Amino acid sequence: MATTTLSRPKLRFKGSVADIPARQKRTPLSRILATVIVSVLAVAWLIPFAWATLTALKSETEAASTPISWIPASGFTLDAFTKVLGSGNIPTWTLNSLFTSAAITAITLVISASVAYAISRIDFRGKDLLMGVIIASIIVPPPVLIIPLFQQMQSLNLIDTYWAVILPQVIHSPMVFVLKKFFDQIPRELEEAALMDGAGRLRIFTTIVLPLSRPILAAVAIFVFIGAWNNFLWPFIATNESSLLTLPVGLQTIKSAYGIQYAQNMASALLAALPLILVFLFFQRQIIKGVATTGLAGT
Amino acid sequence: MSTVRIPAPTGESAPGLSEPAPAALPAKTSPGQRSGARLVRPRSRRDNIHGWAFSAPFLAFFLIFLVWPMISGAYMSLTGKSLTGANSGFIGLANYAEAFGDSDMWRSLGNTLYFTLISTVPLVVIALALAALVNMGLPAQWLWRLSFFSPFLLASTVISLFFAWMYNPELGLFNDVLVKLGIPPVAWLNDPAVAMWAVVIATVWWTVGFNFLLYLAALQNIPQQHYEAASIDGAGGWRQFFSISLPQLGPTTVMIAILQILASLKVFDQIYQMTEGGPGGTTRSIVQYIFEAGFTGYRLGYSAAISYIFFGLILLIALVQVFITRKRSV
Secondary structure, three states, rough: HHHHHHHOOOOOOOOOOOHOHHHHHHHHHHHHHHHHHHHHHHHHHHHHHHHHHHHHOOOOOOHHHHHHHHOOOOOOOOOOHHHHHHHHHHHHHHHHHHHHHHHHHHHHHHHHHHHHHHHHHHOOOOOHHHHHHHHHHHHHHHHHHHHHHHHHHHHHHOOOOOOOOOHHHOOOOOHHHHHHHHHHHHHHHHOOEEEOOOOOOHHHHHHHHHHHHHHHHHHHHHHHHHHHHHHHHHHHHHHHOOOOOOOOHHHHHHHOOOOHHHHHHHHHHHHHHHHHHHHHHHHHHHHHHHHHHHHOOOO | OOOOOOOOOOOOOOOOOOOOHHHHHHHOOOOOOOOOOHOHHHHHHHHHHHHHHHHHHHHHHHHHHHHHHHHHHHHHHEEOOOOOOOOEEEEOOOOHHHHHHHHHHHHHHHHHHHHHHHHHHHHHHHHHHHHHOOOOOOOOOHHHHHHHHHHOOOHHHHHHHHHHHOOOOOHHHHHHHHHOOOOOOOOOOOOOOOOOHHHHHHHHHHHHHHHHHHHHHHHHHHHHHHHHHHHOOOOOHHHHHHHHHHHHOOOOOOOHHHHHHHHHOOHHHHHHHHHHHOOOOOOOOOOHOOOOOOOOOOOOOHHHHHHHHHHHHHHHHHHHHHHHHHEEEO
């Protein structure tokens, strides 16, 4: 299954109706019906966003009043947003998330791409064993490691540092597999010519293989970044200090602190969601391709 | 599957890989040609050094932050180690014996299996239905993908805040709708009979988009000729779906179901954030039990033992997966 993923032609996500001859023979009625059903479902899927946004735009009294209304009688207000942003926590946590996620992504890319390159292209003793062990490790569920990792971080004195958040999150065995599959398909002639000319391995890797692999590197990067940005359990265990929390962990503490501040809760949630919604709008195609390739190859 | 080529839509040529020509690809990936470096020169000492040098950074992280915790966790599970620093030393399998007699452990495991069962079915079926509908040649594909997939990008904390608010008994949207429909209100997250379902509804909303995209990709890889031939033979939409799409999606469905089961077994975030395992422990997952045994019960050794029991369960399911996929490919 996974072996065919990358050699397959590009997915037809951009295809329009006109590109699909068979579809034109469908009765228009069934397509109209499908459009109606999908539209209703899509609206249903967007309701939580809409409801959260409307609540965040209410005053606290309006948010907590019954009967509930979509449009507040006293009009909309940005109070909840200004209060949340003014408290200073959300901006700090956003920066923490940005820094740790970027670091995790960068380290993951460097170490995964180089090990994948070695396994794909260099004929060294033990590489089959190495690949086997990496693939086998996919089955280890991260929650199993939290207790020993916590102990380890404690004995290294890293609890409540960025390092504790970052270091254990850079091992992505499925991504090594995905990258190796991609490298396997880069024509060897390119590399052989460079080898003849006396280029070293590192030179070949950085000037030939990596530039040719930009699409898959982007897919892996986006995937790892989103995972790191949203990870909850490990950062929740690794940090306590409020100024070091990542956004998801920080939000969890807000919830208990302002248990009844509904408008502010929703404003915080929306502000936390915003960066990734923006990432999605900018990288929609890469994200979808990333799910299709890395998601499929993850097995 | 890889032998069937659908012409790539305009502007979608393989990025960065204009070479080799498609015809050359099968030869590249054929078995036995795995190590092309051998074509240039035999395995050398330099290759051994280079190979391990390129693998070293990953290997270092792998050994320190995955292999070592696995080993130290296994050892820890055989000790009476405590978070407070007290260590009653090696106690053999006593933690495991205690865990097997621990009704709370079994209950958390039961809750987790129940969650996995009732979440996996809708997460596969709804994803397939959405993908099949969207793939019927609907306009504005980007809009549907955005609607169904965007929740997947949110942090668990965000979706928990959204749903805790919508499930609010007095002020929540769900009860407001129910009351307007003449149905008595529900204590969503506080009713032991309903709480797990409430969590499942939130989880389906949050994660179905991922499976939806996998199905959509698989559907769009089914050769159009199949549908053309079928419609010439007079097969209608339903017939085409059940006779062509569904069988072709078989391997995808097996894969999605297994990935989903393995993911659902690890559930923790959204349940912990919405109910903290309540009411009365009815939604406490096994991961939460691991977390609590270690960090609120201070019993690291016991917690590690439960981790390994949980790992054993995952391993068992993974072996079933290997068995199923091997049987399929024979």
